[in-house]
Amino acid sequence: MNNNNWRKPFWKLHLWMGLPFWLIIFFICITGTLAVVSYEITWLFNPGVRASGDAIFTTSELITKIQEQVPGAKIYSIETVEPYLAHLAYVSLPDSPFARVWIDAGTGIVGEVSTGHTFQSIIRAIHGWLMMPEIGGVFIGWYIVCIFSIPLFISLVTGLIIYRKFWKSFTKPKIHTNKGTRPLLISLHKVGGVWAVWFGLIISITAIWFLVMMVLREISFPFEDLNKQVVISKKDLPLLKVNEKMTLPNLDISIKKANEKIPNLDLVTLPSNAYEPLKVSGEKRTLFFRDTVYMNPYNNEILEVRLGTNKSFLSATATFMRALHVGNFGGFWIKILWFIFGLILSGLILSGMLMWTKRTAKRGNEDAI
Known part of the structure; x- marks a missing residue:
């Protein structure tokens, strides 16, 4: 077998791991890319979630401000998501069991109350489980999304195998801009694949781990830490008078x-x-x-x-894998890095399909002649 022939099976595998599934994998990748920066996109279009500056009000004061401005709000939690975002509180309201309240810690003003779906929740739901309902206690959408990480992983590995001396694209990337559309797509596909392969492997491997984790949950495997619940001793509770409400x-x-x-x-x-x-x-x-x-x-x-x-090894691995997948472990610039390479990965899928389309069209024209 000569130097080229041994690559043919890998080329066919690369082709068939992409072609039948390209649209769904592209959709999953592009929605995941948007999900990484969903807070930042919300910041761009919704002034109510922006922080005006440094925090002036304390957490207790913000809780009081929310209760004053959002009547009937029962607050579950409040957090600082990012320095450029207002504080986010999760609450229940008299007419809604779950709502998000954004309050500016610099002004004490509630800028946004969301009782329904938001851009962030919708894009994450689409990416995570295709917004498919639970069937018989099983989230089918989760499985569908995670299963498609397998052809993505195989495509990345076989892509490196069939691209001879791929490492040269790191130091001397060649983009053919003056030889027509198909050579341009091929060169972009190759160079983009080499530069983004580390990212694609992270995304696909972590998604495969999510699939393993879901199976472990289905069989009730004890991979999570079962810590004893922390409670306040009865003797440490304040004494109340009859009909006095605990505050x-x-x-x-x-x-x-x-x-x-x-x-x-x-x-x-x-x-x-x-x-x-x-x-x-x-x-x-x-x-x-x-x-x-x-x-x-x-x-x-x-x-x-x-x-x-x-944490136990499995529990720590689950936490680590999720952080790697969503890119929420290093602040704004890690999100931007994940967003950029998410676009490149999505572009690889799209360019691969366009290359195949043009190749098929060329063959059709030759056959017609």
């Missing part, structure tokens, strides 16, 4: 104490009942894992500290 004290002292233990915690989850602690969480200490400090808000005592790095 949370000012939470800022507890939040400050939690941040002294682990700096830069940015997600505050409020207790849903008297025995549940205040949870203060964040991912700033490590790139991939969330730390949580459990606080008794009535006496500001630290009940427990759970470091995100103290």
Whole structure:
């Protein structure tokens, strides 16, 4: 077998891993690319989610402001998503069990209340499970999306095999701009594939892991950490008079104490009942894992500290894989990097289909002659 013939089976495999599925894989990739920057796209078009500047109001003050401006709001959590975004609170309302409230910590003004679907929730639902309903307790859409990561992975690997001396595209990329449309597409496809292969492998391998994880869940495999629930002791609860309603004290002292233990915690989850602690969480200490400090808000005592790095191998891998897949582990510039290479990966799929179309059309013309 000469130097070219041994590549033919891989070329055919590369072709057949793409051609039958190109449209659905392209759709999944482009929606995933948009999902990475869904908050940033919302920021562009919706002034109500923008932060006006540095935070002036504390978390407790923001909670009070939300309750004043959004009547009947029961607040579950409030967090700093990104420095350029307003604080995001998840709440329930008298007419809606789930709503998002954006409040500017620099002005104390609620800029947006979303009770239905948002661009972010829609694009993530389309990408994640094609917005398909649950059938018999199984999210079929999740499986469909993840299964298509397998042909994507095979296409990437076979693409490197059939592209002779592909590494030269790193140092001397050749883009044919003056030889017609098909040579241009071929050169873009090759160079783009080489430069984006690392990204494509990350996306496909992490998606394959999601598929494995879903199967593990279906068979009730205990891959998640089963930590003992943290509760506030009955003796530490404040005594109430008859018919007196339990109200949370000012939470800022507890939040400050939690941040002294682990700096830069940015997600505050409020207790849903008297025995549940205040949870203060964040991912700033490590790139991939969330730390949580459990606080008794009535006496500001630290009940427990759970470091995100103290996980079982499978649980840590699941967390790590998700962060890698969605690109939410390094702030704005990692998102932009993921967005750019997501566009390149989507372009590879589209250019591959256009190359095949032009090749087929050329053959048809030759046969006609």
